[in-house]
Amino acid sequence: MDFVPVQYYLNYVDAHIGMGVLEAQGINCWLKDENTVTIDPILTNAVGGIKLMVQKENAQRALEVLQELRNEKKASLSCPKCGSHNIEFVSTPRKAINWISSILTFFLGDYAMAVDKVNHCFDCGHEFPREEKE
Ligand SMILES: [Zn+2]
Structure with missing residues (x-):
């Protein structure tokens, strides 16, 4: 079965959030190079960050879910009092x-x-x- 990276993360916490979101959507995924990054953050750039891997046939769906997550994150950053995005x-x-x-x-x-x-x-x-x- 072919796995392809759909997203790169430079930190462990974000990578796990991404993985959790995909799993919640029933998309089978795993993190590649997680150990390298966690043990030695200096190597993060050298290995291209933590790769979020999904099955090839799920890649399109995964990208959509991750895009939704980014949109949601942006939209949630508004002031509860005046609604400003500043x-x-x-x-x-x-x-x-x-x-x-x-x-x-x-x-x-x-x-x-x-x-x-x-x-x-x-x-x-x-x-x-x-x-x-x-
Ligand atoms: Zn405000």
Whole structure:
């Protein structure tokens, strides 16, 4: 059976979200080069990232599902108060005062985002937590 890559990921978390979405649609898939990337992130570029592999006959469907996911992600980034799309994912000033979380954010980067950052609306100033979508 032929498997083809439908998407490349540079991080492990995104790759697993993509895989979960495809599996939820009944599309058989797996991640190639996952171990290489996880063990040594520096190698990520060298191997072209984590490849999301699906059966050739499911590739078209998989691409559509992944496209829908991207559209959904974009659409969900609107201010719940004023509906603006002028949203940035920012560190909360309140939490940045805490030097431990600042250091954690510095070292862990994306991994600390969920606890240390919020979506900030630049039109009305409203702040709201990032939505975790399964
Ligand atoms: Zn707003």
